[in-house]
Amino acid sequence: MIISQHNLGSMASFRSSAAKLRCIKRLKYTIASRFSSSNSADTNSSFFKLHADDKAKYERDGYLVVKDIFSEEEKKELIDATDELIEMSKSKTQSDKYFMLEEGHSSTRSLLKRSRVICPSLVHPVWHKALRHPKLLDVISQLVDSPSIRYIMQEKIHMKFPGEDGSSGIKWHQDWAFLPHTNDSIVTVGLAVDDSTKENGCLQVVPGTHKQPILSHFKDGNFVSAIEDPSFDSSKAVHVEVPAGGASFHHVRTAHASGPNNSTQSRRVCFTQYCATDAWPLIGVVGPEGYGVEGPVDWERFCSTIVRGSPTLYPRMVEIPISLPFPYERGYDVFHNDSQEAAESKQ
Ligand SMILES: O=C(O)CCC(=O)C(=O)O
Numbered sequence: 001m002i003i004s005q006h007n008l009g010s011m012a013s014f015r016s017s018a019a020k021l022r023c024i025k026r027l028k029y030t031i032a033s034r035f036s037s038s039n040s041a042d043t044n045s046s047f048f049k050l051h052a053d054d055k056a057k058y059e060r061d062g063y064l065v066v067k068d069i070f071s072e073e074e075k076k077e078l079i080d081a082t083d084e085l086i087e088m089s090k091s092k093t094q095s096d097k098y099f100m101l102e103e104g105h106s107s108t109r110s111l112l113k114r115s116r117v118i119c120p121s122l123v124h125p126v127w128h129k130a131l132r133h134p135k136l137l138d139v140i141s142q143l144v145d146s147p148s149i150r151y152i153m154q155e156k157i158h159m160k161f162p163g164e165d166g167s168s169g170i171k172w173h174q175d176w177a178f179l180p181h182t183n184d185s186i187v188t189v190g191l192a193v194d195d196s197t198k199e200n201g202c203l204q205v206v207p208g209t210h211k212q213p214i215l216s217h218f219k220d221g222n223f224v225s226a227i228e229d230p231s232f233d234s235s236k237a238v239h240v241e242v243p244a245g246g247a248s249f250h251h252v253r254t255a256h257a258s259g260p261n262n263s264t265q266s267r268r269v270c271f272t273q274y275c276a277t278d279a280w281p282l283i284g285v286v287g288p289e290g291y292g293v294e295g296p297v298d299w300e301r302f303c304s305t306i307v308r309g310s311p312t313l314y315p316r317m318v319e320i321p322i323s324l325p326f327p328y329e330r331g332y333d334v335f336h337n338d339s340q341e342a343a344e345s346k347q
Helices: 005-014 017-029 031-038 052-061 072-090 125-130 134-143 299-304 339-346
Strands: 063-066 099-101 112-118 149-160 170-173 186-192 203-205 238-240 247-251 256-258 267-276 306-308
Touching: 052 063, 052 134, 072 099, 072 112, 072 125, 072 149, 134 149, 134 186, 134 247, 134 306, 203 247, 299 306
Parallel strands: none
Antiparallel strands: 063 247, 099 112, 112 149, 149 267, 149 306, 170 256, 186 247, 186 267, 203 238, 203 256
């Protein structure tokens, strides 16, 4: 756990009840203030109840698809917003934290590193609203068994275009290896902008892996962002197809990957994580600055990412397999990045 001067300072000041009150009030400091009119958290009038079979399936297999999170109109807005982000990227001449440009990027051809837009909810109000959609939060709250939910701010739209601009697949990994918390009531959501199919590189999962012993993501003593465990068997993997406007939900410990786009249709999906507020992050809070800015473990940062309900001062500790993603070896990442791996990912 990273314990900095900052953490110690904030813990000391927090001991006074006045400070506690201030902290609760600062919930309003959430990034929602950036797009104040669009924060739909806590305005949920008709709760969307999952069918008992869906909940049981999620618990058994570690994943679930809900087809119509967004209405037709909202789906259209998401498609337009995503197209706008791609247009926006074309005007960039140098990388920033949302658009990381690849060699060859130009005003006519958007080439983004790993074909992704990072933290679209900080750039586009439609995405900000989408990630707080009442129906989405209803589903999440049932899957993590908590009325209070925190948003782990690290969403990214993974775009797999057909043809030469398409990205290759993503290696097998468990999000839990990156996100150690005091409990695993954490779900990764994939919001489909386009139909996500076997042909265009949809998510794949190995059902049941969320209940198995931890899989090593280490090689030669380094955290390498992908499963290296010789005991891992992906032969029972299934494709998780999701229609545009729907979402996949997978448990943070479910082993997953995806292949390249072998079709003529683009596959754009926004992946992000949410957790119960009693899951305390052990190595850092991804706060309002978004992706990659973990830590410090700090109460204000934590509160700023609550999208429904309230924080708790009593984290739930559960005895489950856990490891820390250190040391982080920058030579590796979760994307298939050489031709041999890309070929393997096609199988
Ligand atoms: O883009 C995909 O198909 C998979 C994304 C993923 O596994 C992740 O973001 O953790």
